[in-house]
Amino acid sequence: MNQRHLLLPLALLASGCMNHGKKPEAQQPAPYKFPHSTHIEAGLACTECHAPVLKSTSVKANAIDVQIPAKSEACAACHDPIPTYTPVQRFEPAVHFNHAWHLPMVGSDCTKCHVKFTESGDVVKPVPPMKTCTACHNHSQDFAVGRCTPCHIDLNKYPFKPVAEYTHEANFLETHGKWARQSVQTCTQCHDQTMCSTCHTATTRPLPPSVQFPEKVASEFIHRGDWISRHAIEQAADPASCLKCHGVQYCQSCHGFQAVLPGSNTGGRLPTGHPSFLEHKAQARNNITACAACHSSGAGAQLCISCHSVGGIGGNPHPPGWKGTQSQIGSNPTCRACHS
Amino acid sequence: MRLRLGIALLAAAVLLAPASGRASELEATSSTSLYFQKQWRDGATYPTTPLYEFISVSGRGFAIPGGELQLVVDAWGGVDLSSPPWWNGYTNSGAWSGDLNLAFVKGSWLKGDLQVKLGRQSIGVGNARMLQLDGLSLSSRFLEYLSLDVWGGAPTVQRFIGWGSVYSSNPTLGNVAVGGRLGFAYRQWVSFGVSTTLAWDSGNFTREDVALDLKFSPVPWMYLLGYLDYSLFANEYYSGFGNQLPEASASLVFPVTPHLQFTAEYSYTVPALLLGYNSILWVFTDGSHQYLGGTARVGLEAFGLHVPLDIDLGYRWIASYSALGDPTTGALSKDSESGNRYFVRATWKPSARSTVGAEGSRLDLPEQGYWNARVFGSLRMYGFTGTLDGQGYWFDQPVNGNTQSIIGNATLGYDVGHGLSVVGAVSGGETPYYKSYFSGMVKLVYNQTYRFREVQP
Numbered sequence: 001m002n003q004r005h006l007l008l009p010l011a012l013l014a015s016g017c018m019n020h021g022k023k024p025e026a027q028q029p030a031p032y033k034f035p036h037s038t039h040i041e042a043g044l045a046c047t048e049c050h051a052p053v054l055k056s057t058s059v060k061a062n063a064i065d066v067q068i069p070a071k072s073e074a075c076a077a078c079h080d081p082i083p084t085y086t087p088v089q090r091f092e093p094a095v096h097f098n099h100a101w102h103l104p105m106v107g108s109d110c111t112k113c114h115v116k117f118t119e120s121g122d123v124v125k126p127v128p129p130m131k132t133c134t135a136c137h138n139h140s141q142d143f144a145v146g147r148c149t150p151c152h153i154d155l156n157k158y159p160f161k162p163v164a165e166y167t168h169e170a171n172f173l174e175t176h177g178k179w180a181r182q183s184v185q186t187c188t189q190c191h192d193q194t195m196c197s198t199c200h201t202a203t204t205r206p207l208p209p210s211v212q213f214p215e216k217v218a219s220e221f222i223h224r225g226d227w228i229s230r231h232a233i234e235q236a237a238d239p240a241s242c243l244k245c246h247g248v249q250y251c252q253s254c255h256g257f258q259a260v261l262p263g264s265n266t267g268g269r270l271p272t273g274h275p276s277f278l279e280h281k282a283q284a285r286n287n288i289t290a291c292a293a294c295h296s297s298g299a300g301a302q303l304c305i306s307c308h309s310v311g312g313i314g315g316n317p318h319p320p321g322w323k324g325t326q327s328q329i330g331s332n333p334t335c336r337a338c339h340s
Numbered sequence: 341m342r343l344r345l346g347i348a349l350l351a352a353a354v355l356l357a358p359a360s361g362r363a364s365e366l367e368a369t370s371s372t373s374l375y376f377q378k379q380w381r382d383g384a385t386y387p388t389t390p391l392y393e394f395i396s397v398s399g400r401g402f403a404i405p406g407g408e409l410q411l412v413v414d415a416w417g418g419v420d421l422s423s424p425p426w427w428n429g430y431t432n433s434g435a436w437s438g439d440l441n442l443a444f445v446k447g448s449w450l451k452g453d454l455q456v457k458l459g460r461q462s463i464g465v466g467n468a469r470m471l472q473l474d475g476l477s478l479s480s481r482f483l484e485y486l487s488l489d490v491w492g493g494a495p496t497v498q499r500f501i502g503w504g505s506v507y508s509s510n511p512t513l514g515n516v517a518v519g520g521r522l523g524f525a526y527r528q529w530v531s532f533g534v535s536t537t538l539a540w541d542s543g544n545f546t547r548e549d550v551a552l553d554l555k556f557s558p559v560p561w562m563y564l565l566g567y568l569d570y571s572l573f574a575n576e577y578y579s580g581f582g583n584q585l586p587e588a589s590a591s592l593v594f595p596v597t598p599h600l601q602f603t604a605e606y607s608y609t610v611p612a613l614l615l616g617y618n619s620i621l622w623v624f625t626d627g628s629h630q631y632l633g634g635t636a637r638v639g640l641e642a643f644g645l646h647v648p649l650d651i652d653l654g655y656r657w658i659a660s661y662s663a664l665g666d667p668t669t670g671a672l673s674k675d676s677e678s679g680n681r682y683f684v685r686a687t688w689k690p691s692a693r694s695t696v697g698a699e700g701s702r703l704d705l706p707e708q709g710y711w712n713a714r715v716f717g718s719l720r721m722y723g724f725t726g727t728l729d730g731q732g733y734w735f736d737q738p739v740n741g742n743t744q745s746i747i748g749n750a751t752l753g754y755d756v757g758h759g760l761s762v763v764g765a766v767s768g769g770e771t772p773y774y775k776s777y778f779s780g781m782v783k784l785v786y787n788q789t790y791r792f793r794e795v796q797p
Contacts, residue, residue: 022698028468034772070465075401107362109598115536124416141484141485141526145525145531147453147481148452149450149452150451153690164507171601174603175603176589177470177591178589178591179555180465180551181465181530181567182553182555183531190410193442194369194398195459196462197442200462200472201414201442201462202511203496204439204440204472204498204499205405205429206390206416206418206429207392211375211781212373212394214727214749214751214765214781215696215718217727217749218697225714225734225746226745228771229712229735229740229745229772230733230735232629232737233705233708233709237679237703238629238658239611239629240611240614240629243611243614244469244614245470245511247505247509247513248619250429253429253509266727271694281661282675283399285626285663286613288611288621288627289614289615294619295621296615296621297505297506305620308624317623318623318624319663320626322578322579323578324576325576328577334619334620338751339566
């Protein structure tokens with residue numbers, strides 16, 4: 001690969017970071033100062049200060065839905081003089097919401113949804129729990145198909161984990177593919193595909209995750225530890241699982257092209273565990289994918305064909321139940337490897 | 341290769357630069373790793389020292405007419421400081437190498453009900469098996485209960501070395517692949533779909549499968565997951581329904597709580613049908629594998645105890661069947677073998693900053709097997725994170741003349757702040773292939789999210 005091409009992504013990243021990094025938003029909001037509970041207990045209406053929400057049709061970033069009246073009888077009833085207060089700017093909305101439309105539905109009782117308020121010293125603003133939404137909105141169909149964006153703005157930033165379907169506990173590593181094949185869109189509500197690519201780019205990635213992330217000791221990496229010594233054992237236990245991520249050329253990159261075989265330094269001796277000539281039939285019938293690690297193409301495949309071609313000494317290799325016909329030979333080049 | 345990579349990067353630059361003011365978020369991760377290990381080649385060991393740079397950039401919230409755009413680039417580049425170079429997934433590619441794991445733009449419209457993705461991506465829907473693809477995919481939901489996913493392109497080839505199955509280590513071989521899934525979902529109770537994956541290598545089928553998938557959840561604490569992948573290609577050459585199923589499975593999942601879950605699973609595979617259908621080898625075989633087992637997670641917190649201890653248990657019965665017969669003479673005998681896999685793991689999290697775990701497993705196959713034991717722990721304090729990890733395998737039969745493999749790992753990381761962290765790792769032990777195994781890594785990780793807001797007038 002050209003060195004210049006390797007520098008381009010770095011330059012691109014640096015450029016992006018520099019261009020965008022000059023004006024980053026403050027990650028940590030200022031502490032809230034207003035003691036809501038004191039004012040609620042005093043019987044103050046929310047709209048005394050939050051009048052803008054009566055006409056608010058969307059939750060906007062940078063918006064301050066607070067208007068403290070300069071001369072308020074409600075404030076003056078307790079405060080003399082009325083203290084000044086600078087409202088905290090909302091950082092970024094998490095959901096789409098129309099206050100003006102919803103307020104009549106709850107009889108202008110904000111506590112129907114806002115069950116908890118910020119108090120003096122709070123840094124994190126409590127948001128209405130999702131059950132206040134689902135109390136009225138039938139959410140189950142959206143939930144079933146992972147359609148979250150009508151309400152949630154970006155679940156990458158505000159992940160959710162209901163107990164049942166979206167729990168990633170126990171043997172989730174083993175089962176996650178079964179969930180994902182039904183609707184990848186559900187996964188992408190929270191996860192970018194870059195997360196998947198940590199493992200699921202076996203074709204292009206140079207290091208397995210277990211090597212790249214040695215510090216993640218609690219993660220369930222399939223190839224953790226001395227995988228090389230036991231890979232043939234695991235292949236015998238579940239050959240299909242290997243082939244879901246790795247084509248057989250992946251095996252051949254070591255076993256073929258680089259001659260990495262036990263015993264290969266002693267005159268091309270067969271690898272440990274290789275079946276003898278008399279055993280090769282049973283091995284081929286039972287687990288041909290192990291043979292494929294070396295014999296799937298090129299000279300390796302020719303070794304099989306040299307005996308098993310029509311008229312060869314190896315005889316007919318087709319298993320019981322084979323129903324291929326002579327007429328298929330013309331349409332399938334693979335057949336013509338043995339059938340002239 | 342240069343042209344394709346250049347086009348991809350140019351597209352990324354064009355999309356990032358002019359629209360930068362409109363992006364709501366840019367998430368960037370950079371990881372620089374210097375790795376060293378002795379690697380075995382043809383009877384001798386050689387020191388290898390690859391230096392890798394991994395970059396992942398995801399920009400979300402670019403405004404486009406009627407929707408928004410996402411840009412994802414996930415790539416790596418490397419230089420090997422020694423010779424022969426570190427094996428990085430394919431043939432020796434010289435001192436310099438690199439690849440794109442992902443590089444796509446995704447447009448979303450109709451509040452996400454219509455999504456189009458163009459570029460290098462992974463296709464996980466239906467029976468695609470997380471196919472790495474250079475191409476186009478479309479995902480849509482309509483009429484409340486229906487979804488349609490279609491995709492097409494060329495299966496990714498590592499290091500841009502060429503097209504087709506002669507070179508590719510992509511499990512879906514070939515130079516053209518298309519597929520899709522039509523799905524139906526009703527509430528949280530049931531969803532099912534039919535999918536297909538077709539792939540060709542120079543005009544010849546390498547995959548020709550259709551599949552059915554099902555999820556049924558009559559109650560919130562139970563899911564039935566079913567999957568059946570059927571090879572149309574094998575149907576033309578093999579009799580017997582079982583010989584035409586690359587894979588099928590049925591699982592019962594009981595997610596009672598995060599600390600109390602159970603699964604039971606049966607699966608069936610014909611491994612040869614996961615080879616490319618243009619391989620000469622799949623006409624030699626008549627073998628299938630079956631698995632039956634289950635797992636359980638039992639956490640003490642599920643019983644109201646304030647002890648953060650989870651115990652995972654697993655068992656799998658493994659069986660393989662093959663027909664040994666000569667169709668010429670008619671002599672036939674069925675051969676079957678079986679084995680077992682056991683697994684247990686205990687994870688204790690005494691605090692939010694620390695984890696201690698131990699696990700053991702046993703694989704018992706007719707001709708080989710092993711015992712495994714592992715302990716691990718991590719502790720985070722004062723910005724430092726340290727981990728220890730030790731594991732051993734004891735083989736039933738010698739591997740390369742040895743019956744055990746023992747490796748220990750230690751890492752120490754420091755969170756510098758502002759998204760920057762440094763990790764050092766060493767690993768050592770004795771394995772069947774290395775009398776004295778040692779490797780190390782120094783890693784510099786930068787992980788940052790930049791948020792920008794499009795201020796509405």
